[in-house]
Amino acid sequence: MSGSNFGSDELAQFRKTFFEECAELLVDLEERLGxxxxxxxxxxxxxxxxxxxxSIKAGAGAFNYTGLVRFAHTFEALLDRLRDGKAELDERTLPCLISAGDxxxxxVDTVREGKxxxxxxxxxxxxxxxxxMDGASGGASPVPAAKADAAPTGPQGYRIVFRPDSELFRHANEPLYLIRELKTLGTLEIACDTSRLPDLAGLKTDEAYLSWTMTLRTDKPRAAIAEVFEFVEDECELIIEPLADAVEATPEAVPQAVTIAPAAVAVPVAAPTVERAAPHPEGKAEQKASVASSIRVELARVDRLVNMxxxxxxxxxxxAQQFNENDVGQGGHKTLQGFEDLAVLTRELQECVMAIRMQPVKSIFARMPRLVREVSAxxxxxVHLEMSGEQTEVDKTVIEELADPLTHMIRNAVDHGIESTEERIAAGKSxxxxxxxxxxxxxxxxxxxxxxDGAGIDRERLxxxxxxxxxxxxxxxxxxxxxxxxxxxxGFSTAAAVTDVSGRGVGMDVxxxxxxxxxxxxxxxxxxxxGTRFTLVIPLTLAVLDGMIVAVGEEKYILPLTSIVESIRPERGQIRALTGGYEVASIRGEFVRLVHLARVFGVPQAVGEPWNGLVxxxxxxxxxxxxxxxxxxIGQQQVVIKSLQDNFDPVAGISGATILGNGRVALIVDIEQLTRLADRPHPTPLPNTDAPSSLTDELANVA
Amino acid sequence: MAKRILTVDDSKTMRDMVSYTLKGAGFEVVEAEDGVRALTVLQSGKVDLIITDINMPNMDGVTLVKRVRSQPSHAATPILILTTESGEDKKAAGKAAGATGWIVKPFAPDKLLQVVNKVCPA
Amino acid sequence: MADPQDQQNPETTAGPSSPATRQFISFRVGDEEFAIDIMAVREIKGWTATTVLPNQQNYMLGVLNLRGTIVPIFDLRCRFGRGLTQATATHVVIIVSVDDRIVGLLVDAVSDILTVNAVDIRPVPDMEQTVDSAFLSGIIPVGESMVVLLSLENLFNQTPSAGLPAIAA
Incomplete structure (x- = not known):
């Protein structure tokens, strides 16, 4: 059946689409079942x-995945009964549905892998x-085998009487097409009975006035003829008789016989294609049902849009900046207002475009109930899993990267976080x-x-x-x-035994x-x-960043705003130098290590002492x-993240770049690498690498 | 001018297969992924045949058939519903709503063309 | 943009190229003329200040914004080991594409477009060169003098960070 008539390229393409669709359907299925x-x-x-x-069944059928069709068919049959209220969703049915989903x-996985x-x-x-299903009315109808044709060969031909009802036209069937179809089966003689046709004035366009008596000479079985009329059998009078039996039947009026030419002859049929007045003026409000419609767009196109x-x-x-730098003359205020409006619009446009890439996290969350079920079993x-905020949206690329860590954390929580039932009871917990x-x-x-709500981290043991x-x-x-x-x-695992659930070697460090x-x-x-609570803070998108622009010497850098706690102008007394070139600041009793961006990045002419600058x-x-x-x-600004690595190698301490309002490139500082950079030996060999680098050293070192 | 066929199915796989087959036979094909969107397509222009799935979100195929039949512009447009082999009751429901005929899924391309030919020859 | 001192030689001026000919852009760094394949050249622009990248080789001058793309700029004079160019607005940056990357080359001035018969390109003679011979891919005779053809690939394959102590990424 099915796909075999398609070329292999098309088939491969259809198959790809099918599996993509299956993946989406299965996520939805799992979520709904949950x-x-x-x-x-x-x-x-x-x-x-x-x-x-x-849908999975229909697609599977098209590709001849019989095992999948068979299973989906049974699954679907029970679901059909459930939604019709013919079967009840009880404690036995629900787990079964969930297993069936699995x-x-x-x-689907099996057939995708070609097995x-x-x-x-x-x-x-x-x-x-x-x-x-047994309890419900009747079991699943078996997937029927292809119908075998009843009679292998028929007699020499048939006499066919075909008298359409008006219903036939209401269903947009067309006798002419059916007669044409009959003609492909053999030699056809037809006679049209127009005797019931009224005069023009009395003609109703949706009534059926004509009937046909035809003689079909063919070796095809009767079923082949019946199939032609398959759609209309309830909308017409139809007699199909083998010719031998029909010899002396209907002796009355056989008007002039016409043989239909292959090219469509304009047989005077009631005109069913004429537009008719709407018989059912049903409310149209329903069709305007509130539907969040969607389109599929290639991600590459969205990315281009985001970039632009x-x-x-x-x-x-x-x-805006250039305008501000020039003097605002007369009429300038209007222009200024225009710039402000433009800024608002641009920002809104950017948000809209970014929103295109946003997807609810439910696509990952939906996998978790099953995970918890499996691991806890x-x-x-x-273990009960409660979820909230599934509709919270985040950039698609973030979603993809989030799946693995989240899966790991949930698995860990079930495995290591939650105690065994006995331990919980012993601890007086539920x-x-x-x-x-x-x-x-x-x-x-x-x-x-x-x-x-498990045992929490045992710090002593840890x-x-x-x-x-x-x-x-x-x-x-x-x-x-x-x-x-x-x-x-x-590589650190707190569990006494490394269970097969959380796996080896993959820890929270990953x-x-x-x-x-x-x-x-x-x-x-x-x-x-x-218990234990993990908090993940992740930017909504990897494309823009809220940054704080800071000046260091002639250079400007951007610090991610999410990492910034506060900025202070320290007193001289708050700063203390330690051995090994370390410097700490005492901030409300807490000692914080200082890292000079100018020293780490080798920027000349920067402020040397923390109390002359900012921390x-x-x-x-x-x-x-x-x-x-x-x-x-300098100020706070949302910046568009640009990759340095498109055209250059990774730069230590720099996570990316952006373009400022003046067209200059500014570098985004990678906070995570700063301490390591401050620790490493100075880029060029210095006589004494332990000594804190001086400004002259820096200068000597700058390209 | 090539006849224009609207194929309505929430499964892209199905739409692709129907569409590919029909285009190969010289039809122009427009697609919609559910009943509501199909009606939108119909509002924007006439089609010569509608091939619709039954089980779809937003508006199912049977409702779509009823709606189309109630619109003057497409009251006489042939509609084929896509059913599975076990879907006798679906055929009946579709018929009752005003469908012209049906196509049983899964179908071979030539079978699809044969059925289409019966209600809307190229 | 042509250097006024450069003698316009009939056979070196821009002209329609036939299959046997190739076109090069020649430019001056110090007293020497170099050339690169015109197909690699994206654009030629005047020098503007760059944003310095931390801890790079001294010939890596930093990055520029080229219509939204971040482009690294290299000082060719310095790359050849002859000290930093004191770049001014009259200096020129040739934007080229090398191995799928877009980079800028700071040179003193662009001289000419050379249309050269492929057979006239001579191999680099085995002689003392002022420039590391790995950077050179041939020599084009122009009248009495010669233009040195640069190999952009080799210029950048010798990774800029080679001289730096390894920094764990």
Whole structure:
């Protein structure tokens, strides 16, 4: 059947589309299944689930994936009964539907990989689906085998009497086309009976006045003729008789016989194609139903749009700045107003364009209920997953990068966060664990919380292990928060046993790296015995950044606003130099390491002493605060992130670049790399690398 | 002028296959992914045939058929509904709503053309 | 943009190129004439101040905004080991595309467009060169003098950060 008549290129393309579609449908399916509750009638949900399964089945049929069709068919049949209220969604049915969703996904995977699923695969679930239908009226109709033609060969021909009802025209069937179709089966003689045709005045356009008596000479079986009239059998009088039996039948009026020529002869048929008045003036309001319609657009096109709008933003800023620099003469205020309007519009346009790339996080969240189910079942725990803020939107590229870390964190929470049922009972807690996954917008960031009500981090044990492994020196006296941070150390697992659930070697350090790569941060808060909360702060988009422009010497740099805690102009007494060239500032009793941007980046003519400049307190992803010494703050601005690496190599300490209003390039500082850069030996060999570099050293070193 | 066919299906795979087959036979094809969008297409111009799926979000195929039949401009436009083999009740529902005929999924391209030919020859 | 001192030689002026001929842009760095394939040249613009990238080789002058693209600029004189160019507005930046990257070359002045018969391009003689011979891909005789053909690929394949201590990325 099906696809075999398509060329292999087309088929490959259709198949690609099919699997893309399956992926979307399966995500939707999983989410909808997760939202079902026993003994409730979520008709809309069931309809959507039905449609998803149905679409997969239809596509699978087209590609001859019989195993997939068979399973989807049974699945769909039960869903059909459920939505019709012929079967009930009880505690037995719901898990079965969820398993069926899993089997369906696995079967899609199998065929996508070009394999054939084991016959037995999913058979238990299918049996279960079928058994659940037994109670309802009738089981699933089996997928019928192709109909065999009844009679192999017919007699020499047939006599056919065809008298359409007016209904036939109302369904937009056309007798002429059917007669033409008959003609392809053999030699056709037809006679048209016009006797019922009224005079013109009495002619109704939607009435049927004509009938035909035809003789078809053919060796085709009767079924072939019946098939021609398949659509109209209830809308006409139809007699199909083998010719032998028809010899002396209907002796009456056989008017002049005409043989239809291949080219359409204008047989005088009632004119069914004439437009008719609407018989059902039903309300049209319904068709205006509030539907958020959508189109598919290639991501590359959106990216181009984003880039161009970025250019527009820059050009607008440049124009405005140049205008401001010139004196505002008479009439200038109007122009100024125009620039302000332009700025607002440009900003709005940019937001609109960025919004195109935004997608709700639910596409990742939707995978989590299943994950929790599977992992907790494997571990013999009962864990409930509560989710909120699934509709929170974030850039598509961010979504893609978020899936892995989030999966890992949820898995960790079930595995390591939530205690065993016995431990929970012993601790006087509810035997069932709960994980709360939430998302919300905060400024230009998305905040994701993964919170469990498990045992919390055992700092004593964690520190002991860290010392055992040499991550922390034995005489270190880290604070509680610093100990918590240790779970992000490379290769560190707090679990006593490395279970197969969380896997080996992949720890929270990988999660943190992923999040940092997205320009985000991850933090942990934990209370022993009460639970642990991870907070992910991730920029909504990788294309723009809220930045603080700072001046260092002649250069301007941009610090990501999300990292900035505050900026202070320190007193001389707040700064203390330590051995090894370190400098710290005492800020409200807390000692913060200072990093001079001018020294790290080798910028000449910068302010040398922190008390003559500014200290911008920034927080690194691991929660460490450092003070970045700059000359002054210029201002806050949303900037479009440009890659340096398109045309050059990565530059240490710089995460990207942007173009300022004056057309100049400004570099975006990579906060995470600053301490490391400050620690490394000076770029050019100096006699004494331990000594704090002096301004002259810097100057000697500048290109 | 080539006859214009509107294919309505929420599955892009299906739309692609129908569309490819029909274009190959010289038809002009327009696509819509559900009933509501199909009506929008119809408002913007006449088509010679509508081929619609039944199970679709926003507006299903049977409702679409009823709506189309109620519009003067397309009351006499043939409509084929796409059903699966087990969909006898769907055929009946489609017919009752005013559909011209049906196509059983999955279909071979020549079968599709054969059916189309019966209600809207190229 | 042509250097006034340059003698317009009939066979070196721009003209329609036939399959056997190639076109080059010649430019001056110090007292020497160099040339690069015209196909690599995207645009020629006057010098403007760059944004300095931290901790780079001294011939890496920083980056420019070229209609929204960030383009690194290299001082050819310095690349040849003859000290930094004291760039002014009369200096010229040739924007070229090399290995899918867009980079700018700071030169003293652009001289001419040379249309050269492919057979006239001579290999670099095995002799003492003032410029690292890896950067050169041939010599074009122009009248009594010669123009040195640069190999842009080699100019940048010797990675700019080679001289720096390794910085973990």
């Amino acid at each position: 939202a079902l509750h026993p003994y409730t009638q979520d008709v809309e949900g069931l309809n959507a689930i039905f449609r998803a399964v149905h 089997v369906l996904a696995a079967l 054939t699923a084991d016959e037995a695969f999913g058979a238990d679930v299918r049996d279960e689906l079928e058994s659940l 709008v970025g250019e527009l933003v820059i050009t607008q800023a440049m124009l 494997k571990l013999g725990k009962t 035997p069932d664990g709960t994980i709360h996954l939430s998302a919300q917008h905060v400024g230009s960031n998305i905040l994701i919380h993964v919170e469990d 520190l002991r292990k860290a010392i055992e492994r040499g991550i922390v020196s034995a005489n270190a006296k880290p604070t509680g928060e610093e100990i918590d941070e240790l779970i992000f150390s490379p 999660v943190r790296r992923n999040i940092i790569n997205l320009g985000g941060r991850v933090q942990v808060q934990s209370t022993l015995g009460k 911008v307190l920034v927080e690194q992803a691991n929660g460490t605060k450092i003070g970045v010494v700059v000359d002054e703050l």
